[in-house]
Amino acid sequence: MFGTSGIRGPVGELVTAELALSVGRALALTGAERVVVGRDPRESGRFLGDALSAGLRECGTDVVRLGLAATPTVARSVAWQDADAGVSVTASHNPPTDNGIKLWNPSGQAFDAAQREEITRAVEEEAFEFAGWDGTGTETRWDEAADRHVATLVDAVEDELDLSVVVDVGNGAGEVTADALEALGCHVETLNAQPDGRFPARPSEPTAENCASLCSHVAATDADLGIAHDGDADRMMAVDETGAFLSGDVLMTLFARQRANPGDVVATPVDTSLILDDVLAERDASVSRTQVGDVYVAERATEDGVVFGGEQSGAWIWPDQTLCPDGSLAAVRLAALVDAEGPLSVLAADVGEYPIRRTNVETDDKRGLMSRLSDAVTDRYADADTVDGVRVTLDEGWFLVRASGTQPLVRVAAEARDPETADEVFDTAVSFVDEHRT
Incomplete structure (x- = not known):
């Protein structure tokens, strides 16, 4: 039922309201007394979120609904709301025909293999425990989650930034990035900022091919960099001031080089470039390789000495902030790096790439x-x-x-x-x- 990034698949086939109802019931069975629920812009997320909430509440669990929210906003809100778990109704970078369910711990870490197996077993066995008429859960709305996220991002950077940034929201839930950059003093221009789960402007995944319009726009303006997100804004990719799309390996190495000190460890999958090893070796830091998937990177990031983790697809994790890949955090930290150290094209060229x-x-x-x-x-x-x-x-x-x-x-x-x-x-x-x- 679960893949490495939660439950994900075609709506009406694999992903149905019946499944969402069962997952809500199963999550309540784990002992969760309070659960945060948010969704990306896909229209199917409305009824899937309703079904999840119903399943949770009929088994006695209180629900906090965020409505439309980036996945990292949902993951962070678990701790902010003193909840036991969070649920993102999202298919992330998948096509609009899909939707999915991803479960979060208060640390921001996605449910691990044992937790996923517990949910799967309960769903398959229908081993639910329903509350009595006077013991059902409540549902409340929290509309300040995005504002809290923006404030947290501003605190993570601290200094004001003097930059011009283009943010391609990709018709997704990444509005938080533009708001945070503006709060930090940047001039921000947005592309495809209207949330639309059909993703009419471009496919949701922020690849070089899909971000051609962003590249052209940045190249034709005086922007210092461009930012691109997927549908739920857990991923972040970037374009330098010349309009060149940066590879995930280059971004990985830039973030890791900035964060790692002697003795520190960076977690990354087995297919990450050797350039990361070479750059970190110069700083007396090291690489710890995981299975492919940001879930595995996040699990490794819980270990002592790991100060950063990432995957070339655009998932970046700073464990001192959250164990959820936060595309908006990556965006403001990349902007801060450019503001402090110079043009992104020069920084990328300094890293280099191997064939x-x-x-x-x-x-x-x-x-x-x-x-x-x-x-x-x-x-x-x-x-x-x-x-x-x-x-x-x-x-x-x-x-x-x-x-x-x-x-x-x-x-x-x-x-x-x-x-x-x-x-x-x-x-x-x-x-x-x-x-x-x-």
Whole structure:
């Protein structure tokens, strides 16, 4: 029922009011006495939120409704409202046909595997405990969540900023970013700021291709940078003052370099660029790699010494603030970095990038292929990392082979410090796949 980012899928098929009702009942069964519920702009979020609230209340749990709210606003509001859990009704960067449910702890961390399993078991077994007529929960509305979020973001930066910023809200719930930047003194121009769950202006995911209009607009103006969010604003990607879209690896390294001191650790998935290792090594800091998925990065960020975590898709986590990826926090911190240290294009060029090669291999037996391939790779490379697929670190680079979580594909990636070596390492990885396909 759950993927790595909660429950997510087509409305009316996987995601229904009946499912939302059951999840609400199951969440009440965990002992949650007070739960915060918010949604992204998808119209289906209205009835899904109603169903969740009904399931919670009929089992005795009080509900605080935020209405339309960014996912990080929902996650942070759990603690602000002294609640036991939070629910975001969102499919994040998925297409408008989808919706989903993501559950949050008071720390801002998404429900972990054990918590997700507890909810799944209760839903499947319909093991609910209904309240009596005089013990049902209440529902209240809290309309100040966004204002509280803005104030928290301003406090996180502290100094006023003298910048011009373009924010592409993507018809999503990321209005908080524009408000926070304005409160910090920036001149802010918004694109696609009208919430609309059909995402008519561009697809929700903030990729380079989808953000072409933002790139063009920033390049044609005197803006210092551009910010792009997905539908629920847990992701943040950026455009420099020349209109160039920055890769997730570059943003990761910029944030990590700013945050890490000697002895500190940065958490990131197994497919993050080697440039991060090299830059952190210069600061006597290190990288801790996780499975792909911001849930796993957040779990690692709870460990001692981890000061920052991120995923190249645009999920950035500062554990001293919250364990939820907060796209608005990332936006104001990137703006503060530009204000303090100079043009974003120069900062990005200073980080640099290494050549990386990627391909997808179609297969109807990805589990069997990965089992055979993992055995072969670990036989040859005793120190291969199998936390997610199989990753081999070489003196000159690395390669990774892992199964897609959602498609009948095996993904292959390789990176090195020069193009020729990258090709060689990539060929080695592909040869393992070819040898073990049936």
